[in-house]
Amino acid sequence: xxVIIEADDLTKTYNDTVAVSHIRFEVNKGEIFGFLxxxxxxxxxxxxxxxxxxxxxxxxLRVFGMDPDKKPAEIKEQIGVVPQETNLDPxxxxxxxxxxxxxxxxxxxxEAEKRVENLLEFVALxxxxxxxxxxxxxxxxxxxxxxRALINNPGLLVLDEPxxxxxxxxxxxxxxxLRLLRAQGNTIVLTTHYLDEAARxxxxxxxxxxxxxxxxxxxxxxxxxxxxxxxxxMDNTPEVIACLADLGxxxxxxxxxxxVATDASRELAKTLLDRCKTSRVSTRPATLEDVFxxxxxxxxxx
Amino acid sequence: xPSIWSFPRITCRAGKVWQRNLEVxxxxxxxxxxxPFIEALLYLSAIGLGIGTYVGAIDGVPYITYIAPAILAISxxxxxxxxxxxxxxxxxxxxxxxxxxxxxxxxIEDVIAGxxxxxxxxxxxxxxIMLPVLxxxxxxxxxxxxxxxxxxxxxxxxxxGLAMCxxxxxxxxxxxxxxxxxxxxxxxxxxxxxxPLAILPAIxxxxxxxxLPLTHLVALxxxxxxxxxxxxxxxxxxxILVATVIFCIVSxxxxxxxxxV
Numbered sequence: 001x002x003v004i005i006e007a008d009d010l011t012k013t014y015n016d017t018v019a020v021s022h023i024r025f026e027v028n029k030g031e032i033f034g035f036l037x038x039x040x041x042x043x044x045x046x047x048x049x050x051x052x053x054x055x056x057x058x059x060x061l062r063v064f065g066m067d068p069d070k071k072p073a074e075i076k077e078q079i080g081v082v083p084q085e086t087n088l089d090p091x092x093x094x095x096x097x098x099x100x101x102x103x104x105x106x107x108x109x110x111e112a113e114k115r116v117e118n119l120l121e122f123v124a125l126x127x128x129x130x131x132x133x134x135x136x137x138x139x140x141x142x143x144x145x146x147x148r149a150l151i152n153n154p155g156l157l158v159l160d161e162p163x164x165x166x167x168x169x170x171x172x173x174x175x176x177x178l179r180l181l182r183a184q185g186n187t188i189v190l191t192t193h194y195l196d197e198a199a200r201x202x203x204x205x206x207x208x209x210x211x212x213x214x215x216x217x218x219x220x221x222x223x224x225x226x227x228x229x230x231x232x233x234m235d236n237t238p239e240v241i242a243c244l245a246d247l248g249x250x251x252x253x254x255x256x257x258x259x260v261a262t263d264a265s266r267e268l269a270k271t272l273l274d275r276c277k278t279s280r281v282s283t284r285p286a287t288l289e290d291v292f293x294x295x296x297x298x299x300x301x302x
Numbered sequence: 303x304p305s306i307w308s309f310p311r312i313t314c315r316a317g318k319v320w321q322r323n324l325e326v327x328x329x330x331x332x333x334x335x336x337x338p339f340i341e342a343l344l345y346l347s348a349i350g351l352g353i354g355t356y357v358g359a360i361d362g363v364p365y366i367t368y369i370a371p372a373i374l375a376i377s378x379x380x381x382x383x384x385x386x387x388x389x390x391x392x393x394x395x396x397x398x399x400x401x402x403x404x405x406x407x408x409x410i411e412d413v414i415a416g417x418x419x420x421x422x423x424x425x426x427x428x429x430x431i432m433l434p435v436l437x438x439x440x441x442x443x444x445x446x447x448x449x450x451x452x453x454x455x456x457x458x459x460x461x462x463g464l465a466m467c468x469x470x471x472x473x474x475x476x477x478x479x480x481x482x483x484x485x486x487x488x489x490x491x492x493x494x495x496x497x498p499l500a501i502l503p504a505i506x507x508x509x510x511x512x513x514l515p516l517t518h519l520v521a522l523x524x525x526x527x528x529x530x531x532x533x534x535x536x537x538x539x540x541x542i543l544v545a546t547v548i549f550c551i552v553s554x555x556x557x558x559x560x561x562x563v
Contacts, residue, residue, distance in 0.1 A: 014563060051405055053401075053404050053405060053562070054562065054563060055562065072407075072409065073313075073315075073407040073408075073409070074407075076405065076406060076407045077407050079405075081405040083401065083402075083405070085398060085401070087397070087398035087399065087401050087402040088402070089322075089397065089399055089402065090397055091326040091329070091397075092326075100322055100325070101402075101406065103318050103321070103322075104315070104318055104403060104406035104407065104408055105406055105407060106407070152406075
């Protein structure tokens with residue numbers, strides 16, 4: 001499997017702040033690779049280095065085998081970028097935005113026209129073809145940005161929180177389109193705060209914090225390795241805590257809830273119901289969110 | 303990190319930014335084409351004919367003919383300067399267009415070069431609209447006055463580069479008011495525009511020649527429209543060429559410093 005992105009010892013510092021610290025990863029052709037982490041973890045900085053718009057401080061980085069410091073234009077020709085911030089050109093219509101963008105990639109006008117129609121259809125915006133950007137809803141703007149990122153038929157898509165602030169319908173549409181793109185052989189790198197999104201989409205992902213990777217792997221593997229298959233939740237009462245301590249079951253207390261991670265939920269739930277005086281024992285499958293919170297803690301980030 | 307004096311790597315992709323701005327400009331051509339036209343009319347009638355009645359002639363030249371080239375030079379300055387301060391700042395900061403463009407094969411150097419080129423083009427457009435008005439008033443002579451067009455481009459590049467330096471360092475859009483009223487407005491009045499520098503004390507004449515870019519542009523414009531040959535022609539041309547190169551290089555490097563982190 002050809003390697004599309006290769007990073008080793010990649011570091012980025014802003015003045016005295018270390019944003020990304022000695023990270024190492026490889027992204028293979030045709031996979032969806034996710035970067036998760038709290039705000040300020042270094043996800044966007046990593047994306048910007050891959051996009052060749054922020055120079056790295058040290059380490060090596062190769063995109064399509066080329067160095068972003070030396071061949072930025074050649075790399076950028078093959079990348080499609082969905083930035084975190086909506087930066088469509090307000091002086092143009094939907095189609096105008098795509099056409100203007102096509103020109104930046106030296107796509108001939110006739111070919112650009114064709115691609116614009118196809119892409120507007122791809123993101124379900126054909127009806128809005130001649131609308132101004134201001135008249136679009138948030139979801140439509142994100143979809144148009146996705147279309148814009150695809151105008152150069154990129155081999156690599158870099159998406160920084162592609163579905164931020166979208167309603168479920170729009171998120172599902174974007175997910176479906178991203179899977180379609182992967183099926184066509186595109187490589188996709190994305191960041192997201194939606195852990196269900198990461199679990200559904202990503203073949204592999206990393207969870208990062210304070211500029212370094214905490215874990216890397218396939219979502220299901222990470223959940224199994226880091227948490228177990230299921231979570232038992234009970235009310236937080238002194239009896240329950242004492243009972244769990246008696247049984248020697250490790251637990252986590254979250255406000256009015258007590259959580260126990262386990263691989264054998266049925267047996268344990270039964271034991272807890274029998275032994276602990278509690279009215280409520282519920283089990284649910286462990287998720288990526290449990291892994292995320294376990295690794296990055298519950299403290300709020302700026 | 304390149305220093306602010308290093309020569310930026312600009313490619314012909316800069317033309318695509320220029321083209322983008324031209325397209326937006328042409329979309330609203332009605333509101334864009336009128337101001338220079340009206341401006342020429344107002345200046346000529348109020349200052350040229352109005353004040354000119356009392357002034358009579360300067361150096362043997364009717365007052366309205368004396369200020370005609372100044373009106374062109376001021377328009378060159380204003381068009382490029384305001385395009386590359388407020389205009390560019392809005393595109394950079396509020397519309398985030400530069401961010402979107404540098405995700406394509408264009409570099410930030412290309413983007414800023416395109417913006418400066420566009421600023422100079424605005425100057426050329428203004429002068430091209432004003433020239434027929436001046437011809438109609440019979441205050442400029444043809445065909446030498448057509449030199450005003452290439453002069454507008456050169457002067458436009460100079461003021462666009464200067465403007466872009468301020469845009470690169472301004473903390474907010476409000477602080478762009480400082481160069482506007484501390485530099486541009488005084489320059490409009492004290493660069494040999496509406497009265498000859500010669501009537502000022504010698505020290506002010508030297509200051510105007512040393513640091514006010516408009517002084518040199520007005521002098522060249524006047525040589526073209528009268529037409530006449532000024533004694534300082536080589537100095538005027540050299541000053542503008544050197545200043546243009548410096549402003550453009552420094553502004554691109556400052557912008558790079560601001561936007562590429």
